[in-house]
Amino acid sequence: MKALIALLFLLQCASASMIQWYSAPRAENVTEDGTPLHAGFHFEIGVFRNGFVPTADNIAEWSSHWVAAQRVGYHEGNRWFTGVVNVTDNQAPFTQGAQAWIWGFSGDPEEGEWILFRRNTWNWPRANATRPTPLIWDTAQANQILIGDIGTGAATLMRAGRVQDVVPPTTTWAQWLKDTGNSPGPASLLEYATGSAESRLTLQSDGNGFSIHTPRRTDRPANIRLQVSTDLVHWHPAPAALELFEESSTRLVFRKNQTSAVDDRILFFRSEISLKD
Numbered sequence: 001m002k003a004l005i006a007l008l009f010l011l012q013c014a015s016a017s018m019i020q021w022y023s024a025p026r027a028e029n030v031t032e033d034g035t036p037l038h039a040g041f042h043f044e045i046g047v048f049r050n051g052f053v054p055t056a057d058n059i060a061e062w063s064s065h066w067v068a069a070q071r072v073g074y075h076e077g078n079r080w081f082t083g084v085v086n087v088t089d090n091q092a093p094f095t096q097g098a099q100a101w102i103w104g105f106s107g108d109p110e111e112g113e114w115i116l117f118r119r120n121t122w123n124w125p126r127a128n129a130t131r132p133t134p135l136i137w138d139t140a141q142a143n144q145i146l147i148g149d150i151g152t153g154a155a156t157l158m159r160a161g162r163v164q165d166v167v168p169p170t171t172t173w174a175q176w177l178k179d180t181g182n183s184p185g186p187a188s189l190l191e192y193a194t195g196s197a198e199s200r201l202t203l204q205s206d207g208n209g210f211s212i213h214t215p216r217r218t219d220r221p222a223n224i225r226l227q228v229s230t231d232l233v234h235w236h237p238a239p240a241a242l243e244l245f246e247e248s249s250t251r252l253v254f255r256k257n258q259t260s261a262v263d264d265r266i267l268f269f270r271s272e273i274s275l276k277d
Contacts, residue, residue, distance in 0.1 A: 017125040018134035021045050021102060022082035027157035029079055031113045032148075037160065041074035041106040041113070042179065043081045044169055045137075047124060048101070049093035054116065054146055062116070063167045063219065066103065067093050071175065074104070084134075090127045098124040102139065104148070104160060105168045108195060109218050109249035112168055113160040115148030167249055168219050173275050176220065193222035193273045201226075201269055211245060211255040212238075214271055218249040221276035226254055229268045238269065 023029070029037040046068035048054060054062050072083040081104075090096050100122040104115040119141045140157060142150045149159040171179070173192060182188045191197040194215040202213045216224055226238030238254060246253035 017087040017127060019045070019085040019087065019100075019125070019137060020082075020134050021085070021137040021139075023080045023139035023157060025075075025078045025080040027079055028155050029074075029158040030156060031160050032162045037074055037076070037079070037104075037158070038106070039074060039076045041081075041104055041160075042071055043074065043083070043102060043104045044068040044071045045083065045085060045100060045102050046070075047093050047098045054101070056146060059147070059163070060166050062103075063169050066169055068103075068169060069094065073179065087125055087127050090124070094124050096124060096126045100124050100137075102137075102142075103169060104158070106160070107163070107168065109165070109167045111162070111164050112166075114163050114168070115145070115150075115158055115160045117142040117145040117148070117150055119143055165249065171220050173220075173222075189222070189273050189275075192220050193217060193224055201271060203269075209256040211253055212242065212269055214252050214254075215250060216252055223272075223274045223276055224252060225272045225274075227270050227272055229270075232268055235270070 031037065044066075046066055048062070048065045049067050050065065052061070052065035054065075070083050070085050072081050074081050087094070099118065101116060101118045106113050117139070119137070120143055122137055125135060139150060147163070148161040149156075151157050151159070173189075176182075176192050177184065177188070180188075182191070187197045190199055195217050196215070199215050204211050204213060212226060214224060214226070216222075226242060227235040228238045228242070229235045242254040242256060244252065245255040
C-alpha cells in the first residue's frame with residue numbers, strides 16, 4: 001500500500017509544473033519617495049485575460065483584465081516576498097504560453113503604490129510538463145517593467161510607483177479576512193466594503209433638496225444599498241425615495257427622487273451591505 005501511495009504521489013507531481021516566484025531577502029525595496037515597503041503591500045502572480053496587453057496608456061483597465069494565480073504578502077522584516085504555484089491545469093486564462101506578470105500593490109482606488117513586471121521568458125507552463133526542478137522566477141531577472149522600477153546590481157531592488165484614481169487588483173472577502181486577520185461580522189463587512197469600520201453615511205443639502213454620500217471600494221466585490229424609514233421600524237429600499245446620482249471608485253451619491261411621494265421632513269437612512277456572488 002505504501003508503495004502504491006508513493007507511486008501515485010510521484011505521478012501527481014509529474015503531471016504538474018511548479019513556479020517558485022520571489023524577490024531576494026534583505027533587499028532594499030522602497031516606494032516612489034524612498035520609504036521602505038511595508039506589510040500593507042501584496043504581490044500577485046497571474047495573467048491578463050482575453051489577450052489584453054497592459055501598457056502605461058491603459059493602466060485604468062489593468063485590474064478588470066487581471067486574473068491572479070496566487071497572492072502573497074510582503075515580509076517587512078525580511079524585506080522580501082515568496083510564493084509557489086503548482087500548475088495543475090491550463091484552463092483559460094492560464095493557457096500554455098500566456099504572458100505571466102508579477103504585480104505588487106498597496107493602497108486603494110484613490111491613491112496607491114504599484115509595481116508591475118515580468119521577464120520576457122516568463123510564460124505560463126504546460127500543466128503536464130515533467131520538470132526535474134521547478135521554474136525559478138526571480139524578481140531581479142525582470143526586464144519588462146511597466147510601473148515602478150527593478151534595480152540591476154544596484155542597492156535598491158524594487159521601487160514602486162505612485163498611482164491615483166485607478167483600481168488595484170480585486171480582493172475577495174475570503175482573501176481580505178486572511179490578509180487582515182479579521183473575523184467575519186457586520187463591522188468587518190462594513191470595513192471591507194467601504195474601507196473603514198467607522199464609515200458613515202453623510203447628508204449634504206443643495207438647492208434641490210439633499211444628497212446622501214456613502215464611501216465604497218470598487219476593488220472589493222460588495223453591494224451597498226440604501227434603505228429608508230420614517231419610523232426606524234419599517235425599512236424600505238431607498239430607490240423609492242432616492243436615485244443614484246453619481247458613482248466613482250470611492251463613493252456613491254444618491255439624491256432625492258423628485259417624483260417620490262415620501263415625505264422627506266422625517267427620514268432615516270441606513271446602508272445595507274452584502275457580498276456579490
